[in-house]
Amino acid sequence: MVDLQTLSFLRKLLEKRRLHTHLLRLDRPSEYLPDLGLRQMLGLQPEHQPFIRDLLKDAKHNTVYRYTDRFFCSYFLLLLPDTPEALIAGPYTTFDVTGTFLLEKAEIMKIPPHFAPRLEQFYAQLPVISEVLPLLNVFTAFGEVLWGSSDAFRVEFIDATQPPIESVPRELPEALPLLDMQLMEERYHFENQLMEMVSRGQLHRVEAFTETLTSKMFESRVADPVRNLKNYCIICNTLLRKAAERGGVHPFYLDQISSDFAQRIETVHDQTVGLQLLPEMVRAYCRLVLKHSGDSYSPQVRKAVLLIESDLTRDLTLRAVAKELALSPSYLSALFKKETGKTFTEFVTQQRMLHGKRLLETTKLQVQTIAQYCGIPDVNYFSKCFKKHFGITPRASRE
Template sequence: MDQNELLNFVRNYFEEMRIHTRLIDAPYKWDDAFDLNLRRTLLKDCSNVISTFFRPEENFHEKHLVYFIKDLFWCYYLCIPIPKAGQKRVLTVGPFAMEDATLGFVQSLARRLNIPEIHIPFLSQYYTSLPVLRDKSCIRSILTCLCSRLYDGPYRILPQECTGELPVQYDTEDSFGRNQDVSDSIELRYKNEQALMDAISRGDYTSAREYLNTGNSYGMEQRLADTTRDKKNYLIIFNTLCRKAAQYGGVHPVYLDELSSRFAIQLETLYSVSRLEALPAEMIYKYSLLVQNHSTRSYSPLIQRAVDLICLNLRDDLSLSTLADRLSVNKTYLSTLFRRETGSTLTDFVTDRRISHGIYLLNTTSEPIQEIASVCGIADLSYFTKIFRRKKGMTPSQYREMIRGNQ
């Protein structure tokens, strides 16, 4: 593995845990993104940033000195010199925490550093957003594996704790502006959330995806130190919102419960942050598809009941006579009303629903096509393939390959 591949692997490893990494070339200049704007928010004069951070030994590149840093504000970083001919480069990792940030921890730190009380809400949010690595031996093992491949000669991993030069001058301006920004962000998030639900209730996946992307631009604040658990909790809420949106769209609870349960099981078995982050897009796609295929919102109560009977009993006999008997209505009246409201004969509607449900199952499951045809009430695979091709212009197998290629 060459140096670039090694660095990419290490960076991906930390980024997967939601810990920021950066490659920086000399001369090194302070960037507010380095500490996620902690000092920019707290300090009155950011020119004294250097007094709150660590200072490496001279020529630490040549000495292969790797730093495991705890700064003045109890945030942790790694500083790793990267061998590069004719250039001084470091890989920085952080900030991250080594323990959960309770309110008591934040208040104790604020007292120790004389941080004004107006900054307590910001500090609480900041520290709970940091990923937590509780095991120092794990970090040391990662560094040992990296350094043994990165350097030809000996190296040292040095713990570095910055005690700082107190007193530090903090910003004590009225926090009204910052609070207003937070209020505006929350209002925007709820407005966008409602727009996303409205789009799902219409089965409009394209608009729902746009609202989802807009929402991701300002995001949800992290409330737990455990990043994976925090994301799972958010996705439980998001799954509920999507289910309610599809319910508003006129989807029968049976379908909603099936899909909602499937997502609930799926997200609890996932531990990859990147996979969890991809799940909201999958949720809105499948709930929108559910609305497209199973919404009865525009029908009268009688036709809603008829459609529900059809959709929930696709394996059964769904002739006009059978449905009229089950609904206790005259079959001529049912046929006339059904065609008036749906624009389709009952026979054509049943066939269309069977194929639409087949499309839904091809999109949401990996079941064999023969089993899908049977679930849809068409035991003859050849006939299922024939009418599927008539509707979609391709066979079920071709359709499944197409959707896999687009994922």
Template sequence: MTTHSLLDFTISFFEEMRIHTYFTDAPYTWMDQYDLGLRSTLLKKQDCLAATFPELDENFHTQNHVYIIRDLFQCYYLSIPVPYTEHKTVFFAGPFAFKAPKRDQIQQLMEQLQIPEQHSTFLIQYYSSLPVIHDKGCLRSFLHCLCSRLYGKEGFSISSLSQTNHIALHYETQESTGKNKNVTESIEKRYDAEEAMMDAIAHGDYEKAKENIHALLSSAPEQRLPDTIRDRKNFLIILNTLCRKAAQRGKVHPVYLDELSRKLAFKLENLNTLSQLDAFPHEALRKYSLLVRSYSTQGYSLAVQKVVNYISLNLQEDLSLDRLAEIFSLNKSYLSSLFRRETGQTLTDFVIQKRMEHAICLLNTTPTSIQEIAARCGILDLSYFTKLFRRTKGMTPSQYRSMVTKRSGV
């Protein structure tokens, strides 16, 4: 692999663990992005920022010396010299922790560094959100393999470096929501984003729901568990519940809600990487929004709601006007007129639409024979089923399945 390919892989490796990465050139000057704003939030004198970080050997780049760094605030970083560059370029990764700090340990650090109590909430949020690498030996093995390919098997060294000098620090003491995250505002923002997202799903508006999910994810509560994957899954379980309740608000029958909710919950538990988990919210929003657009009875009278739900859940049954009027004890003419006025379709056309939608779903997701699919859709006459399908999709069921098979490469 080339140096570029190795570094691209390394970036992906650390990003998968939510560890920030960046490149910098000599002379190395402190930037707020390095520690995600920790120092600029705590310290009053900006010229003290770099002094809280270990000073690197000025020759470490030419010596291919990789450092595992621990700074004054007990955060860890990696410093990896990039070979074959015109400037002294260094790849940095961090901050991260090897063990999730407990609250008493954070309090102990505050006392040791004499950090004012007003910063307590910010620090608890900051340290709780730090990515955790639980196996230091595994990280060293990864670095050894990486360096062997970057510099050659004998041309590098890996060592630890800690900041131990306790310099005089001057902390920010002025009350400021810009410097200290206001917990109340953060919670309010999260609840506003939740409500806006749920309202969008309740109307089947996927695009609007996507706009609000970004605000919700950015204001998500701090990491509560040492296991980042488990912590993220727990948050997404809550998201799945919110989406289900939103679709219920959109008047989708509980049968459909329960089916989709269970499928997504099962899928979520089988996701094992952060990139997979990052894609989950958009999938959930899209599927619940589609569910609302397909099965919502919002705006219908109670009588039409009952008829629509019955049709959707009993496609194999007799769904003629005569039979439905009998089931719901309604006059045939009244039911026909009411249904058309509220849905914009005749009852017969609505039944055909739902049966064809179900047929398309079965053709896409099962190897079931077309004869059996027709029966599951309540149409025993295969010729009539084919005629209705051709009218809907412009091709026969067999042609449609062949097209789907070719697209999926099966």
């Protein structure tokens, strides 16, 4: 008997990789489209049921199947023991299916070339899993749990990429509003998931999520793929900024990082750089939430921290900051220690030393100049504080 918790865990794990899963009943007709409507989109509705039957007619128990169809879509399939159900996971591709590839393969796949734009939209929603072994290991581990041991089942690979087939109709089918809506919903669901992760500072989820990013996931609004990717980076920068703001980050920090990424986006001249920038943006905003989310601080301490970090060269004595916040120095001191775990002076010194370290690592400015940028005019005192904080002198940190 199938353990429902184990099955649920497997499905959630696959969904993290953006893999659709479905439990298909074998004892009744089904309207489920394992190909997410691809054949219907191409006007191959009569092929829909044969496609499902082809997946299941020769399927054996105690077997994990990896099936690749003539449209280069891959699936994992297995019959669940003691139930009239089969688990189907997919589709996914093992490579980035580009418009150029579709045109080159149009004759082999018997698809008229003018179908390519709609096909590009379809493949854009599919996860690209080039390294299949980790995914296969997931299914073999599930098989061991399901059937007791690795000797109790087998794995079979079925390649149906080039069978003799009838051609796709020459005319493009009428517009399919439902399929177009599904593609749009996929894209918006992806963006909403991303915004939720960032707003909560869930860096572990973000790391796994960004591994699946490809250029095909973004809607093509212009012919130039680089311009299209830059446009999406701009959109993403805006969405991530709003997500981080929702996560409690003050606009002061958001404006800095948003402006920086806006400048970098305009320097993108190829897709590789753009695809590297996108996950970097996501991680940066997520870290910003983790670092600057004000949820754990009272409004008074949050404002004090913002004053300190916004300008380290200003008068940052306890008395000066307390006066600016209209608080008594003793009250601010006690509140600051309670909420941050550090005295007011310790926190200010820490921020100045961290800023000095960044400048030493990223610029060629003289140590005396860096000390001034950190709000410490006396370079000897700066060096003394730096060594106390990091265990080495400023000059040694550059070596």
